[in-house]
Amino acid sequence: MTIRITTAASFSSGIANIQNRQRAMSDAQEQLTSGKRVQRASDDPSAAARAERALVSISRADADLRGMQASLNVMTLTESALGDGTDLLQEARETMVAAGNAAYSPSERQALAVQLEGIRSQLLAVANRRDDSGGYLFFPDWSGTEAPIQAGPPSLFLGAAGQPQSERSTAGAEPLPLNVDGMAAWRIDPATGESLVLKGLDDSIAKLNSTDVPQMPAVDISRVGITEVDSSLDTLQNLRARVGKLMNRAELVGDRIADTRLYAQTERSNAEDLDMVQAISDFQNRQSSYDAALKVYATVQRMSLFNYIST
Amino acid sequence: MGGSALMSLGSRAMFAASAGMQVTGHNIANASVRGYSRQQVELQTSNGQFTGAGFFGKGADVASVTRLFDQNLTRQAAATQSQAAHDNIRYEQLQRMEGAFPLGESGMGYATSELFNAMADLANRPTDVPSREVVLSQASEVAARFNASAGQLRAMQSGVTSDLKLEVQAVNDLVERIAQTNDEIAKVSGIGQPPNDLLDQRDQLVNDLSKHLQITTVEASDGTVGVFVAGGQRLVLGAQTTALMVVADPGDLSRSALGVRDAGGLRVISSESLGSGSIGGLLRFQNDDLQAGSEMLDELARAVSERMNAQQALGIDMDGNAGEPLFAPVADTEGAAYGMRMVITSARGLAAATADSDNGNALAMAALRDENFIDTPHFANATMTDAYSALVGNIGVRVQSARVSSEISASVAASAEDARASKSGVNLDEEAARLIQYQQAYQAAAKVLQIAQQAFETLLQSGG
DSSP states (O other): OOOOOHHHHHHHHHHHHHHHHHHHHHHHHHHHHHBOSSSGGGGGGGHHHHHHHHHHHHHHHHHHHHHHHHHHHHHHHHHHHHHHHHHHHHHHHHHHHHHOTTTTTTTHHHHHHHHHHHHHHHHHHHHTOOOTTTBBOTTOOOOOOOOOSSOOOSSSBBBBBBBBOOOOOOSSSOOOOOOOOOHTTTTTTTOOOOBBHHHHHHHHHHHHHHHGGSSSHHHHHHHHHHHHHHHHHEEEEEHHHHHHHHHHHHHHHHHHHHHHHHHHHHHHHHHHOOHHHHHHHHHHHHHHHHHHHHHHHHHHHHHGGTTOOOO | HHHHHHHHHHHHHHHHHHHHHHHHHHHHHHHTTTTTOOEEEEEEOOOOOEEETTEOOOOOEEEEEEEEOOOOHHHHHHHHHHHHHHHHHHHHHHHHHHHHHHGGGGSSHHHHHHHHHHHHHHHHHHTOOHHHHHHHHHHHHHHHHHHHHHHHHHHHHHHHHHHHHHHHHHHHHHHHHHOOOOOOOOOOOOSSSOOHHHHHHHHHHHHHHHSSSSEEEEOTTSSOOOETTTEEEEEEETTTEOEEEEEEOTTTTSSSSEEEEETTEEEEEEEGGGGSSHHHHHIIIIIIIIIIHHHHHHHHHHHHHHHHHHHHSBBBBBSSSBBOOOOOSOOSTTTTTTTTOBBBOOOOOOOOBBTTBTTTHHHHHHHGOOOOBSEEEEEEEEOOOHHHHHHHHHHHHHHHHHHHHHHHHHHHHHHHOOOOOOOOHOHHHHHHHHHHHHHHHHHHHHHHHHHHHHHHHHHHHHHO
């Protein structure tokens, strides 16, 4: 049996076809203008899920980079503070050695003591240095209103001296330190709470200012406190070397995070972005098929037997 | 055999040809009326008259006007349209529901991961108040996103209910009209001729009805049809009708179901027995898709609230106290996403510290981004990222498969409709050809009449 074509059905199926082609064209247009292949999860559910995961990886990599930057900032500030501390201690040591000159009069020794006091107050300022957010670089746990190390002498640490400083680190797969141990850096005696660095200078200043000095050989005067200064120099230099390594490590971690971020970005783009060349060719195909449908409809629907029946 | 016999033969032939033209005209006029079946004149040869010289034919009579119609094709067209309406409305609803689960930066997965990242930033500067404020605003953003999605799902539920009411109103109206048409058909059933246009009208009403509901029809001997729904519930019997109504689903009062009020009181029709049709599609969307979507959303909201609160309680805030809840405690999973609120008021209340580290708990909260803390009926042992990706994927697959079924059933319905139309529909070229055919027949019959008249006149003149 042959299928009869009926007029109403051929009109409506013609219109339905035209609408389908127009819809296909406008879908292609929407994709082209947004640049996204996946605009809704239903466009490609597994790609949408992949893009979701990649997006979270990107935002996490950003957070990890911020953590890395925070660690690098702290370490840069710490490194420069430790450098300042080392310079000051070296200057102090030279002053103390100079005091070993037997020809110095008491007033000359007192002048050296004044010089040492100046160094001491600078060193105290370095130990109490703050970071850019207002916390104490070496004692982030300290939340009191006064500086954590008292001016003295004796220079006492106001926090709980016996308790170790908390080790702060960043979040992430490779945690980076956010502080160095201030108790060790400034050699705070767990028993007395006194900073042994400053104590060495205090001892030397006291000896230089004292009146019974003439009974003492000049060489011995210069030795007062110098062992403390020497071991503090060692401590600061060792710590400075460690901080340098940590900064290197932070930069390496930063590189790795950036790689992860790039990977995730590529993954996201692969999952949801449009292949422009393909898309433009698709769009042109759909455009011509829409055009063809319109032409065919206009031609076919004009034809009728009534055109040929004349009275 | 005289001139008068020829005259009556000619005039009956003219009547037959003009009946043909009238029916053709009727077809042309109804070419684009939905549900119209083309009609044709059934002519039959009049019985011959016996004379001594044998049987003389007496021309043709109009026996009947019939419609070209196939019961099976019509039923199939209705049934496939019912399925197409079901799949189409479910697809439309699912598309709208997909909008409640946005992707990328505007999604809940991203917002929650930004909250965890804000905790990581807080770990970098645990006593920094601006970092704490960022955590709070990110937490309230998470709650807001969950609220917005849950709100959209609630709006969809009330949309389904009001759509159902409109559908049921249309169904009740169609049911009334089928019963009226039944009544009119029964009145003329004794005549012996088919009331073609009434039958078409009723077929079209039944067809329209089956777009809303999956129905079965049973024909009675008086020409009326009985219409039944959901495996036996009567809607039309003769001229009698039963009205449907939208009621709250006794299983879950927030959902809607269909019911009927009859002698036994109010009865709820089980949604599973409704089958296809747009009402069946709406109910399936409501009971299956929308339900699953809200369950998943609520499960995520509850898991995030509870896990964050638990971690917060393990830490110490800036005033040295154990952490107070970050989000409002959840009593019941249902409604958890809609009720999600950030309840902490001060940034100092964030418990970033632990007993031995001033950022220990912030680190623990940041570590939640990798913890499989979501373990619910829909998500087994998943991180928030995995769970939200799975949720988005699940909804996406639902929409995708609904789209495919909708495309398939629409094309099945279109080809069933084509088959029906191929039998019953009007082709104007065909009618134009018929018109010429009947016009020529009419002219020929008129010629017969003219010849008969001339023959009669010749007889009269020779008699004079």
